[in-house]
Amino acid sequence: MTTLTCPKCSKIFKDKYESQCKAKLDSHLNRKNPCDRNDDTPFIREKTVVVKPNAPDLSQLNIDIEKAPLVDMIVRVFEDNECACMPNISKQHVVYRLDGKVRSEPLTDFIKTFWFRVMIPQFFKKIELKITMFGMNAASETLTLLEYELYVVGHKTPEGKPGFYPKLLKSLRGYFNTMEKSKRLEIKGRMDGVLQTWTQA
Numbered sequence: 530m531t532t533l534t535c536p537k538c539s540k541i542f543k544d545k546y547e548s549q550c551k552a553k554l555d556s557h558l559n560r561k562n563p564c565d566r567n568d569d570t571p572f573i574r575e576k577t578v579v580v581k582p583n584a585p586d587l588s589q590l591n592i593d594i595e596k597a598p599l600v601d602m603i604v605r606v607f608e609d610n611e612c613a614c615m616p617n618i619s620k621q622h623v624v625y626r627l628d629g630k631v632r633s634e635p636l637t638d639f640i641k642t643f644w645f646r647v648m649i650p651q652f653f654k655k656i657e658l659k660i661t662m663f664g665m666n667a668a669s670e671t672l673t674l675l676e677y678e679l680y681v682v683g684h685k686t687p688e689g690k691p692g693f694y695p696k697l698l699k700s701l702r703g704y705f706n707t708m709e710k711s712k713r714l715e716i717k718g719r720m721d722g723v724l725q726t727w728t729q730a
C-alpha cells in the first residue's frame with residue numbers, strides 16, 4: 530500500500546500501487562478548482578453544450594447536375610454534401626445520418642442503402658439514367674432487393690465483363706480511404722452534434 534499526502538491541503542491518497550497513488554494525487558493537484566483555493570479565487574464551472582447535428586441527412590441531399598460518368602457523379606454527391614465518412618479506416622464502416630439517426634454499415638451495405646434512399650428517390654429525379662446502361666430500370670421506385678443485386682451489383686458491360694459496380698466500389702473506397710483524418714473526425718462530429726465544453730469563471 531502506498532500513501533501520499535497532498536502538500537497543499539494534506540488530503541491523503543492510498544493505493545495498492547505506487548503509480549496509481551501518484552496518479553490520484555496528480556489529478557487532485559491538477560484540478561481546475563485547486564484544493565487550496567481561497568475565497569478570492571472564483572470557482573470555475575464547466576459548461577457543456579450539445580450542438581445540434583448539422584451534417585446533411587442522407588434523406589435530404591443537395592444533388593447537382595453535371596455531365597460526367599455516373600460513378601464520378603456519385604462521388605461528387607459525397608464531395609458536395611460531406612454526408613458520410615469512415616471514422617476508422619481499418620473498420621471500413623461508413624458512418625452517416627439517415628432519418629435523423631447516425632448509422633454505420635460496411636461499404637457494400639452502405640451503397641445499397643444509398644441506392645434505395647438517395648439514387649432512386651433523389652439522384653435519378655434530377656439526372657435521367659440511361660436505361661440501356663442497366664438493361665432495366667434500376668432507377669425505379671419499385672426496384673426490389675433481388676433486382677438490385679442482379680442489375681446494379683451484377684451489372685455487366687455489353688461484353689459481359691463486370692461493369693458499373695466494381696468501379697463504384699473502387700471510387701468510393703478511394704474517396705473514403707484517402708480522406709484526411711481531421712476531415713473524417715470533423716464530419717463525424719457534425720453528425721453527432723459535437724460536444725463542446727468550455728470553462729467559465
Ligand SMILES: [Zn+2]
Nearest residue numbers: 535537538564
Ligand atoms: Zn490538496
